[in-house]
Amino acid sequence: MAVLQGKGPHHWPRRALVKELGLADPVGLRRLSVPSTIAAMLKSGRFHTILGRFASARRIRSAAATGVVLLAMAVSGARTPPSSAERPNVVLVTLDTTRADHLGCYGRTDAGTPNLDGLAARGVRFADAWSVVPITLPAHLSMMTGCTPVTHGVRDNGGTRYDGRIPTLAVRFAAYGYRTAAVVSASVLDSDWGANAGFGVYDDRFDGKSERSAASATTCALEIFGSSTEPIFLWVHYFDPHWNYEPPPPFASRYRDDPYQGEIASVDFELGRLLAGLDKAARKSIIVVVGDHGESLGEHAERTHGIFTYRSTLSVPFLIAGPGIPIGRVVSEPVSILDLAPTVAELAGLSNAKLQDGISLARVVLRGEAAPRSRSIYFESMLPFNSYGWVAPRGEADGRYAFIDLPKREVYDLRSDPEQARNLYTATDPLSASLARRFERVTVGLAKHAGQGTPAPLTEEQRARLSSLGYFPGVPSGPEAPTLDPKDVVDLADRVLDATQLQRSGHFDEAIAMADEILRRNPENVRARAVRGQALLSQKRFREAAVAFGEIVARAPTIAIYRTDLGSSLAGAGEIAKAEAEWRKAIELEPHLADPRAKLIAAHLGKGETAKAVAAAKDSTTSGAESPELDLEIGLAYATSGDLATAERWLESALRLRPAYARALATLGRIAYEQGRVDDALAAYRAALAVEHDPRERTRLGAIISDLSRATGT
Numbered sequence: 009m010a011v012l013q014g015k016g017p018h019h020w021p022r023r024a025l026v027k028e029l030g031l032a033d034p035v036g037l038r039r040l041s042v043p044s045t046i047a048a049m050l051k052s053g054r055f056h057t058i059l060g061r062f063a064s065a066r067r068i069r070s071a072a073a074t075g076v077v078l079l080a081m082a083v084s085g086a087r088t089p090p091s092s093a094e095r096p097n098v099v100l101v102t103l104d105t106t107r108a109d110h111l112g113c114y115g116r117t118d119a120g121t122p123n124l125d126g127l128a129a130r131g132v133r134f135a136d137a138w139s140v141v142p143i144t145l146p147a148h149l150s151m152m153t154g155c156t157p158v159t160h161g162v163r164d165n166g167g168t169r170y171d172g173r174i175p176t177l178a179v180r181f182a183a184y185g186y187r188t189a190a191v192v193s194a195s196v197l198d199s200d201w202g203a204n205a206g207f208g209v210y211d212d213r214f215d216g217k218s219e220r221s222a223a224s225a226t227t228c229a230l231e232i233f234g235s236s237t238e239p240i241f242l243w244v245h246y247f248d249p250h251w252n253y254e255p256p257p258p259f260a261s262r263y264r265d266d267p268y269q270g271e272i273a274s275v276d277f278e279l280g281r282l283l284a285g286l287d288k289a290a291r292k293s294i295i296v297v298v299g300d301h302g303e304s305l306g307e308h309a310e311r312t313h314g315i316f317t318y319r320s321t322l323s324v325p326f327l328i329a330g331p332g333i334p335i336g337r338v339v340s341e342p343v344s345i346l347d348l349a350p351t352v353a354e355l356a357g358l359s360n361a362k363l364q365d366g367i368s369l370a371r372v373v374l375r376g377e378a379a380p381r382s383r384s385i386y387f388e389s390m391l392p393f394n395s396y397g398w399v400a401p402r403g404e405a406d407g408r409y410a411f412i413d414l415p416k417r418e419v420y421d422l423r424s425d426p427e428q429a430r431n432l433y434t435a436t437d438p439l440s441a442s443l444a445r446r447f448e449r450v451t452v453g454l455a456k457h458a459g460q461g462t463p464a465p466l467t468e469e470q471r472a473r474l475s476s477l478g479y480f481p482g483v484p485s486g487p488e489a490p491t492l493d494p495k496d497v498v499d500l501a502d503r504v505l506d507a508t509q510l511q512r513s514g515h516f517d518e519a520i521a522m523a524d525e526i527l528r529r530n531p532e533n534v535r536a537r538a539v540r541g542q543a544l545l546s547q548k549r550f551r552e553a554a555v556a557f558g559e560i561v562a563r564a565p566t567i568a569i570y571r572t573d574l575g576s577s578l579a580g581a582g583e584i585a586k587a588e589a590e591w592r593k594a595i596e597l598e599p600h601l602a603d604p605r606a607k608l609i610a611a612h613l614g615k616g617e618t619a620k621a622v623a624a625a626k627d628s629t630t631s632g633a634e635s636p637e638l639d640l641e642i643g644l645a646y647a648t649s650g651d652l653a654t655a656e657r658w659l660e661s662a663l664r665l666r667p668a669y670a671r672a673l674a675t676l677g678r679i680a681y682e683q684g685r686v687d688d689a690l691a692a693y694r695a696a697l698a699v700e701h702d703p704r705e706r707t708r709l710g711a712i713i714s715d716l717s718r719a720t721g722t
């Protein structure tokens with residue numbers, strides 16, 4: 009995916025945007041009055057008089073003038089936007105999958121995080137910061153909007169695109185006259201999912217992979233930052249600590265026994281490089297560092313994150329440092345990543361948002377005021393339902409107790425039991441009952457402003473990328489309501505991953521046995537059913553595969569990929585008409601899917617139905633579906649119909665998508681031969697042979713090449 013320049017709603021006429029969203033007013037549409045004493049002080053440069061109201065002299069000396077003006081205004085309530093020269097940069101660094109307790113500044117010894125620790129020492133550290141959801145995309149949208157996933161409407165990775173119903177920080181900064189840029193490092197945040205709203209530059213290039221390294225992200229971020237003369241809102245997302253844990257050298261050897269920590273240390277190193285680059289700029293930067301969620305590392309029998317809502321995956325680092333920010337302050341009250349947007353907005357002088365679930369901590373940061381000691385910190389994770397058909401945990405913490413709403417409810421006293429090892433819930437206990445009632449009120453309140461997002465069925469490529477990161481979203485459990493409590497079946501999550509791995513590596517019998525074992529306890533687990541079906545299909549046990557996928561389709565009739573697999577199973581069993589019906593249904597459900605289209609064209613060609621094949625090919629060319637296999641089949645359809653020029657174009661398109669595609673190269677060879685271009689044909693067949701692995705196909709290509717060589721005398 010390319011860098012997106014000038015896309016998104018920030019490109020609307022600014023005047024319309026201000027009106028539409030009720031944002032801060034960078035262009036003077038709404039004149040706002042400034043208290044005259046403050047205005048006079050600002051004019052006379054007596055910034056410290058204002059600052060003196062909330063900051064100690066030591067803190068003032070640490071502050072650079074540009075940030076001070078802005079922050080002073082933020083806290084004093086003045087609303088005239090400062091001139092461009094007075095605005096600091098705002099740099100948001102998000103650390104994926106980073107547990108707070110794995111950083112030196114949060115108490116870990118030998119953490120290898122000197123840059124994060126240094127940032128905490130020269131700024132404000134929130135010692136008890138909570139993520140709202142242990143899943144990357146919804147967590148980041150919550151940071152950017154200040155709203156829970158219920159409100160912004162994106163509750164899982166993949167399947168739902170953010171619809172922009174709440175202006176993100178980027179949209180608001182853009183409307184405020186800032187340059188906005190983002191560098192993200194995992195496909196779950198690529199622009200397909202809407203987190204790019206408001207960013208003038210959104211760099212989501214992963215070189216065909218699902219993620220990129222912190223080193224690459226830092227280099228891109230510094231390039232973007234270096235060219236900036238205007239104030240910039242820059243978001244840098246580091247993904248490395250996410251599973252698999254494969255730190256780069258020298259962290260790989262230094263942390264051989266703890267590669268997860270090695271990933272965190274390597275990100276810290278890259279953060280150091282980023283901060284050094286930012287420091288060189290004349291305009292100073294407010295730096296905000298926050299984790300999107302933690303990592304369970306085996307606690308509560310969870311390997312990674314997303315199944316539970318315990319502190320192991322919800323407790324995150326949260327640091328703010330920069331001009332005007334007090335040095336070395338620690339805030340012990342509980343805060344949420346929902347507070348990030350309101351806080352940054354107030355620090356930077358953006359006007360209030362209309363809808364917000366978080367609270368501004370600007371006064372806590374700047375004036376040393378206490379944050380609310382007891383407040384509702386909401387959290388949820390829909391992943392167990394979406395991926396496995398289990399009940400999704402939701403809950404609330406209040407600074408003392410955590411309540412988790414599941415079939416078997418949970419209550420923990422976080423003060424005496426921070427590891428959440430002793431569930432205090434009993435139905436007759438007044439504390440349990442009152443926490444349950446309060447949570448009920450929270451959910452009723454949230455439901456009033458619930459968003460939906462835009463449903464976005466996954467393409468094959470998106471699905472493959474997500475599954476390479478360990479996610480299998482968008483698979484419903486079927487019509488029945490979920491009943492399984494994740495606590496009772498958490499071991500099955502690892503088994504699903506293992507079964508998937510066995511199936512992908514060709515261990516089909518083992519994959520089927522493991523899937524059967526999962527399904528005995530968890531018949532709603534569509535992913536396990538799919539693994540079983542795909543293993544049967546790979547073994548050419550077509551009738552059994554058709555039964556397996558038939559059961560899935562009965563449970564999830566609207567998911568096109570399973571209808572495609574059912575079609576392939578039926579075709580293998582010789583039931584071509586039924587297979588075609590399934591592929592047609594799949595295309596109708598999800599027109600952007602390439603796989604059923606390629607299979608349908610191939611089936612028509614197989615039966616000698618050239619006109620039908622060409623019709624299906626034409627229909628595909630306007631559908632947005634794209635894959636090397638589909639482009640090959642379209643090319644074959646046109647070639648068979650005699651339209652060799654059009655066929656060539658589609659084969660070349662297939663080769664652009666997959667350069668080492670032997671079948672496409674060989675078909676180009678055949679077309680060149682039919683057009684009398686024997687030298688071209690020979691070159692194409694030789695290129696095909698160079699990348700062909702199938703022994704029988706290699707023999708066939710070898711024979712053609714030797715015939716052609718004799719014919720041309722080469």
Ligand SMILES: [Zn+2]
Nearest residue numbers: 104105144300
């Ligand atoms: Zn994440």
